Amino acid sequence: MPETMIVILQLILFVVVSPILSGLISKFKNNIRMRKGQVILQPYYNLRKLFLKREVVSENSSWIFKAAPFVVLASMLVCAGLIPVLILRSPANQAGDFLALIFIFSLGRFFLALSALDTGSSFGGMGASREMFIASLVEPAFCMAVFAVALQSGSTDISAISLRHAVPVSSIVAALTLFLVTIAETSRIPVDNQETHLELTMVHEAMALEYSGRSLALIEMASYIKQMILFSLIARIILPVYLPIGIIIVAIAVSLVEVSVAKMRLFRVADFLGLAFVSGIVASICAILGV
Numbered sequence: 001m002p003e004t005m006i007v008i009l010q011l012i013l014f015v016v017v018s019p020i021l022s023g024l025i026s027k028f029k030n031n032i033r034m035r036k037g038q039v040i041l042q043p044y045y046n047l048r049k050l051f052l053k054r055e056v057v058s059e060n061s062s063w064i065f066k067a068a069p070f071v072v073l074a075s076m077l078v079c080a081g082l083i084p085v086l087i088l089r090s091p092a093n094q095a096g097d098f099l100a101l102i103f104i105f106s107l108g109r110f111f112l113a114l115s116a117l118d119t120g121s122s123f124g125g126m127g128a129s130r131e132m133f134i135a136s137l138v139e140p141a142f143c144m145a146v147f148a149v150a151l152q153s154g155s156t157d158i159s160a161i162s163l164r165h166a167v168p169v170s171s172i173v174a175a176l177t178l179f180l181v182t183i184a185e186t187s188r189i190p191v192d193n194q195e196t197h198l199e200l201t202m203v204h205e206a207m208a209l210e211y212s213g214r215s216l217a218l219i220e221m222a223s224y225i226k227q228m229i230l231f232s233l234i235a236r237i238i239l240p241v242y243l244p245i246g247i248i249i250v251a252i253a254v255s256l257v258e259v260s261v262a263k264m265r266l267f268r269v270a271d272f273l274g275l276a277f278v279s280g281i282v283a284s285i286c287a288i289l290g291v
Helices: 003-032 042-052 063-082 098-118 122-153 158-162 169-185 213-238 243-260 266-289
Strands: none
Touching (some): 003 042, 003 243, 042 213, 063 213, 098 122, 122 266, 158 213, 169 213, 169 243, 169 266, 213 243
C-alpha cells in the first residue's frame, strides 16, 4: 500500500474513532458512580448537532477568530499523521519527531488563545491566560518525558518507540509523566473540568465560549483527536504491540482519576505539574543509568 494512502487512512481513523474515547470515559465514570449516564456515541450526536447549527460571530472579532478552529484542527491532524498507529513505523516520520509534536500542539493552543482574546470577552481572556499558565508548566514535563524515551530508544523518532520489545523502568516512569501531562492537556480533573458550566472555573472551555455551530464542532473534534494522540503515545510506551488495549487501559485510568479526586485550585496545578516534571527527571536519570 502506498505510504500516502496509509497516512490518509490513519487520519480518517482518528477522525472517526477519536470521539468514542470521550464516550468511553464518560461511560466508565458513570459505571463507577453507579449511574446510567449518556450513551457511548453521545459525542457523535453532539458533533452532528453542532455542524447543523448556525454560527453566531461577534462583530468585534477579526479573521483570527474565524481561522482559529481550522488551524487548531489542522495542527491536530498533522500530529495524528506523525505517530505510528496502523503500522509500527509511520510513513510521515521524516516530517517531524517527538519534539515537533510538542511544537505543533503549541501552535493549536496559541491560535485558540488568540481567538479567545480576539473577541474582547472577559471570560475568553481569563481562559487564555490560564491556558498559557498551565502550558508553561506542561511543556517542560512533556519534554522530560520525551528525553527519557529518546535516551532509552536512541532517537526522538516516535516510530522508534514502537520498535522496542522490552519496557524498562525509565519508560514506565516516562509513561506516568506523560499520563499526568495528558490530564492537563485534555482538560481533565484535577486540572480542569470539562463538565463545568461555571465560567469562573473554566480553562479550556472558556476559550471556546464565544464559538458556536460548525466552528465549535471543529474545536471539539480537534480536542478528541488530541486526546487520542496522547493516549496512543502512552500506549506505545507501555504496550508497544497491543495499542488498542493500551488506549483502553489509559481511558480507564483517566476515568478512575476523575471520579477519585476533586478539581484543584489554579495555583495548586503548579504542584501537580511540578510532580510531573520531577517524574520526568527521574525517568531521564533511569534512562541514563540504563534501567
